[in-house]
Amino acid sequence: MELKEVIERFKAHQKKMRAYWHALGLLSYDSRTTAPKGSSKGLGPTLEVLSEASYKLSVDEGFVADIDTLMAHKEELDDLTRREAEHLYKEISRMRKIPMEEYVAYEVVRNESETVWHQAKAENNYALFEPYLDKVIDYERRFARYYAPDKPVYDTLLDNYEEGMTTQVLDGYFAQVREKLVPLIHKVAASPVNIREDFTTRSFPIWKQRMVSDYLMDVLTIDKSYCAIGETEHPFTTEFSKYDVRITTNYKETSMASNIFSVIHEGGHALYELNMGEDLTGSVLAGGTSMGIHESQSRFFENYIGRSREFVNYIFPKLQEVFPEQLGDVSAEEFYLAVNKSAPSLIRTEADELTYSLHILIRYELEKQIISGELTAKDLPAAWNKLYEEYLGVCPPDDSQGVLQDVHWSSGGFGYFPSYSIGSAYGAQMLAQMERELDVWGLVAKGNLAPIVGWLTERIYRYGSARKPAEVLDNCVHAPFDPRYYLDYLEKKYTEIYQL
Amino acid sequence: MELKEVIERFKAHQKKMRAYWHALGLLSYDSRTTAPKGSSKGLGPTLEVLSEASYKLSVDEGFVADIDTLMAHKEELDDLTRREAEHLYKEISRMRKIPMEEYVAYEVVRNESETVWHQAKAENNYALFEPYLDKVIDYERRFARYYAPDKPVYDTLLDNYEEGMTTQVLDGYFAQVREKLVPLIHKVAASPVNIREDFTTRSFPIWKQRMVSDYLMDVLTIDKSYCAIGETEHPFTTEFSKYDVRITTNYKETSMASNIFSVIHEGGHALYELNMGEDLTGSVLAGGTSMGIHESQSRFFENYIGRSREFVNYIFPKLQEVFPEQLGDVSAEEFYLAVNKSAPSLIRTEADELTYSLHILIRYELEKQIISGELTAKDLPAAWNKLYEEYLGVCPPDDSQGVLQDVHWSSGGFGYFPSYSIGSAYGAQMLAQMERELDVWGLVAKGNLAPIVGWLTERIYRYGSARKPAEVLDNCVHAPFDPRYYLDYLEKKYTEIYQL
Numbered sequence A, B: 001m002e003l004k005e006v007i008e009r010f011k012a013h014q015k016k017m018r019a020y021w022h023a024l025g026l027l028s029y030d031s032r033t034t035a036p037k038g039s040s041k042g043l044g045p046t047l048e049v050l051s052e053a054s055y056k057l058s059v060d061e062g063f064v065a066d067i068d069t070l071m072a073h074k075e076e077l078d079d080l081t082r083r084e085a086e087h088l089y090k091e092i093s094r095m096r097k098i099p100m101e102e103y104v105a106y107e108v109v110r111n112e113s114e115t116v117w118h119q120a121k122a123e124n125n126y127a128l129f130e131p132y133l134d135k136v137i138d139y140e141r142r143f144a145r146y147y148a149p150d151k152p153v154y155d156t157l158l159d160n161y162e163e164g165m166t167t168q169v170l171d172g173y174f175a176q177v178r179e180k181l182v183p184l185i186h187k188v189a190a191s192p193v194n195i196r197e198d199f200t201t202r203s204f205p206i207w208k209q210r211m212v213s214d215y216l217m218d219v220l221t222i223d224k225s226y227c228a229i230g231e232t233e234h235p236f237t238t239e240f241s242k243y244d245v246r247i248t249t250n251y252k253e254t255s256m257a258s259n260i261f262s263v264i265h266e267g268g269h270a271l272y273e274l275n276m277g278e279d280l281t282g283s284v285l286a287g288g289t290s291m292g293i294h295e296s297q298s299r300f301f302e303n304y305i306g307r308s309r310e311f312v313n314y315i316f317p318k319l320q321e322v323f324p325e326q327l328g329d330v331s332a333e334e335f336y337l338a339v340n341k342s343a344p345s346l347i348r349t350e351a352d353e354l355t356y357s358l359h360i361l362i363r364y365e366l367e368k369q370i371i372s373g374e375l376t377a378k379d380l381p382a383a384w385n386k387l388y389e390e391y392l393g394v395c396p397p398d399d400s401q402g403v404l405q406d407v408h409w410s411s412g413g414f415g416y417f418p419s420y421s422i423g424s425a426y427g428a429q430m431l432a433q434m435e436r437e438l439d440v441w442g443l444v445a446k447g448n449l450a451p452i453v454g455w456l457t458e459r460i461y462r463y464g465s466a467r468k469p470a471e472v473l474d475n476c477v478h479a480p481f482d483p484r485y486y487l488d489y490l491e492k493k494y495t496e497i498y499q500l
Helices: A003-032 A037-058 A061-072 A079-095 A100-123 A126-147 A153-161 A167-190 A206-219 A256-274 A291-305 A309-322 A332-338 A353-372 A377-392 A417-437 A440-445 A450-459 A461-466 A469-477 A484-497 B003-032 B037-058 B061-072 B079-095 B100-123 B126-147 B153-161 B167-190 B206-219 B256-274 B291-305 B309-322 B332-338 B353-372 B377-392 B417-437 B440-445 B450-459 B461-466 B469-477 B484-497
Strands: A227-231 A237-241 A244-249 B227-231 B237-241 B244-249
Touching (some): A003 A037, A003 A061, A003 A079, A003 A100, A003 A237, A003 B003, A003 B037, A037 A079, A037 A100, A037 B003, A037 B237, A037 B244, A061 A079, A079 A461, A100 A126, A126 A153, A126 A353, A126 A377, A153 A167, A153 A353, A153 A417, A167 A353, A167 A417, A206 A227, A206 A309, A227 A256, A237 A256, A237 B037, A244 B037, A256 A291, A256 A450, A291 A417, A291 A450, A291 A469, A309 A332, A309 A440, A353 A377, A353 A417, A353 A484, A417 A440, A417 A450, A417 A469, A417 A484, A440 A450, A450 A461, A450 A469, B003 B037, B003 B061, B003 B079, B003 B100, B003 B237, B037 B079, B037 B100, B061 B079, B079 B461, B126 B353, B126 B377, B153 B167, B153 B417, B167 B353, B167 B417, B167 B484, B206 B309, B227 B256, B237 B256, B256 B291, B256 B450, B291 B450, B291 B469, B309 B332, B309 B440, B353 B377, B353 B417, B353 B484, B417 B450, B417 B469, B417 B484, B440 B450, B450 B461, B450 B469
Parallel strands (some): A227 A244, B227 B244
Antiparallel strands (some): A237 A244, B237 B244
């Protein structure tokens, strides 16, 4: 038997798999950005046919046999091929546990559910969405049990997004977050410091905001030859290859900052994908290694860079140039303070850095109860509102601003939310290391982000999924995960802003 | 043998085929509108994999056997199933004549060629495009010979777009067009009538032009739940189902009319697809029956409706409202005359109604010579410029405004251009019949296009490809094709405008 032949066939099969991911990914991206609203009627049959074909490829007998062969000859493989084989072996062991009809049926349900969620949110009609959410929850639990019958279901779901993550670890993490941040948030609330806000809700025409998005992509060193920006309800990033990355944003006429930090956040995701190693092209390992590491990058750029005084000072003259009437009477420092104002609020994506992790804590608590069966879709709005009242002291006036605000659950993304908070903590730890090696703030003050992106590319981006999350973090900070950097950062920043 | 089972399998297989068309269509649409320019690097492998799968479906042995079975039991089939079987039998007889590797390789070449054409046009660099065009020409001729070894190659290509069309028919048609229109164009050129034009090249901000596009889609009765508008270099329309139609336009800051008539033209194509019969959903016969009939609809709305005095009078107040500075000193009549001004020009898509068919005549002559081998890609720019000089008395200052202006040839669309001119002639004949049955101009004057769209839906749209072009025309006008309506219409209109 020729190992070389097996490897060639194995690589060609990956190319085929990626072709279907590309087509399915584009159908999904398009349906959330460009497609006319009613087009989902025609989308179902196409998703059904292509996801069936994609599933068949991933469990193809010849392919599985090739993977077994490669696993039996691990020591003879180059590093990338070995990691591809290991990765696929794990995936396939899972995939084969799901009956194909259920897999295909769930793809259709997810698509319908997400479409209905868009409508339900727009019309503030949770009842419309409720039966779809119940179906999605049922599928997620069922699939998790297929995957790992002996493991707690929620741990299986967490592992989907962050390999090795467990409820036990997260319970500990969130306890620490709660202990440090809740008193800090109380001190901020009691601070007499008044942050000027009158200009933040002025009218910022959307066609001008589009110019700001373009400018920010340039500052972030995003090459627009390989990255386009689209518009959607709930911004996200998707990639079909390192040559084709799509970020999205949601323009609101009376909230310019919302778009700015959406673009920077999604831009952080995009930088990860755009700076993938060339050697990963066509490999199943092209693409970020985990949701947590991905979020560490989006939050690194959104918060640590984007909301820094240095960055705001750098971009503010451009903002004034685009919006002379709206920002002519505002100083860079006032703008800096406004985009860092902290106050408990209703909408996760618009929450400030300080209160953000409490939004995640709420979702974390609810997800555990949904998955354990303590809560069903019917109970969710009340439970949601109760926790917002309890942790943040605010109560959603309607479900669109409450339980319907996020897209994630509609397509089954249970276990995803915690990665946002973990990502922030990873990012702070990475920043501390970067500060030891680079004049980070001198660079940011000059709008010169290339060396920063280069530093991250060397340590994180170029490896794609060929390194596991813990390896990536270690490669970057030469130490195990430590949330202290995150909590210290927040304490220092908000103590200064609110003169505590 | 159960015929019912065969029919079910036959319908399910069509659904599968449509799924691949949908994905491939979206990949193509996206690459021409939303995708970042450099993304074509990652597109090739995906197109290769999916078009191979699509090709395999269309020549699948079981499917072909089912078609044979259905053809042997034609009299037992319902009308739609019989027409599907006949249509596919013809297609498959052709498809099977092309070796699969060549089919797949050509899909990749077409994609590359079109991408390079975009770049060549932008950079006015014909040399960049030339080798790709030669390859495309070679494939087109080769495939036509595979299809019909005993038929003139150009006739085979014409038949791709308009079933039954021949060089002989077109030679006669264009002779008649030339004979009637050339003297008329000369008389117009000699007319002392001066049409005011100063306002047409004022600055019309693109974000405001987007509002006009939206408004026009509404006037055309286009349901935006099922039809979206994108932006591209050379506008086109594509459809994935009657629930998902995409039109495109190309905004130019100093030419508002260019966008208006693009939207109306593509809107005409869209109306055909949006008003397809519900019974055709999922069938290979969903979609317009021929390029000529499709163009009859785009040109019907663009010219006969869109450039009528009644329509201009109806939309002009809205245009003034959007562009008060640019159009405040202009009357509706001045606007009507400006959008109907006739003068020989360089760009086909911006040509007026009267000179338009001469642009097609030039392409028709060149295509015949390219396909016969008298001309190669290398000779084309000089030959193009010579004919423009000869027929229209204008000479392109560069290839971007000459031979590089149209996308069609870059992806192998030889034989397509004549359908534009034939479409205009069909449309005029349809209009004459509609005028006998409806108060067309009274309706247009009120901006009430629904009865007009309804009339066309009844006679044309709902049948999709379940009726052949000649049947559709006959169903509409109860007479054979007659170009006299087209030529009479032009003579009457331009005699009035230019006071001949």
